[in-house]
Amino acid sequence: MNDSESVTTQISTVEDWTLALAESTGSPGGGAGTGVMLAIAASLTSMVAGYTEGGHAELADLHGRSRALRETALHLADEDAAASKAFGAAFRLAPGPEREDAIHRASVDAAKASAVLGERAIEAIEDLGWLAENGNPALIADVVVAFGALRAAIAGARTNVSFDLSSLTSAGADLEKVREDHPHLWETVNRLSKALDRIDELTASVDGKAAPTTAGS
Template identity: 85%
Template sequence: MNDSGSVTTQASTVEAWTEALAQSTGSPGGGAGTGVMLAIAASLTSMVAGYTEAQGEQGSELEELHGRAKALRETALRLADDDAAASKSFGAAFRLDPGPERDEAIHRASVDAAKASAVLGDRAIEAIEDLGWLASHGNPALIADVVVAFGALRAAIAGARTNVSFDLSSLTSAGDELENVREEHPRLWATVARLSEALDRIDQLTASVDKKAAPTDGV
């Protein structure tokens, strides 16, 4: 069994990292998995962009898109490891004995975890339209890869949305009322709604290319 505390996305094999994820430690956990899903989406975006040819203004757009996808893959893996660290602190806070120290630790860990997931969600939102561009202008032979990327990106956004929401609600364990949480953390609260809207956008884009990606469906 691997020591999950020593496993990172950037210094481990897929086998070692997923073995650590499979352990009942919570670090890495679902939030870190969200980061890995974003990295997969970014990697597929980069691959499809590399197989796509475009001229003129579209060529410039494609080059910039390709650069963003390469950078996002690296960022997503770093954010996955950041989330794993935040998750470890989150779990440790809830294991403390009841009292003011525990309440303070839960509050701090919950906010830090929500912020980590929100950053990841923001990066995922930024990637949606690049995939949308490839759905319309990318190499048509790789449309299935675009749809797989949409699926990974959707999982990342859904995970980020749920984690931000759950972490904010965890503040009630430290004695806060949910209405107070919304007033104290308006940007994080608004992030949940933005991520929900992003899910709708991904579903719309995926549906628009479904017939090209899965032509045998319904035949």
């Protein structure tokens, strides 16, 4: 099965889903890929939590959150794919008021879809940071891979929200008007930028645990 119309994260194999992603259709596209990266980060977080000993209530709660996030992220990936399809369709319309209205609606919907995904990714940062400090040290490489996947998810969400907001200018609005009309989405871009800095900080803090920095260390 390689028809992108029928591919979802829920029913497709990894082979089928990535094959659809490789097609020049845009649905699924980078936004949906962002959701899958978040699901990978959540899955690895869950795995490390499961391998970490201790009766901490915090650990049990963290494990539950990561398992739930994996499912949510995949649903969000499919929702983003649907939003991307509408986004592309709007730009293919003939010039005129109908096209401008369609671009506006599709841009806002796409930005909202990416913003939700980004917000969920932000929520996962400190759980992974806790595991970096307290998790099973034998799985530090998995923590680092999870940080990489989570960073990709946040970077993707940030770029998608920003791009979708800027697309509103194609419908006749200037950026100042966009910021006034969509303050939450605009602020989300800033929050995601700060989240990238936090992930970089946490990743750097465990680098020494993951690999020696000099020969013979």
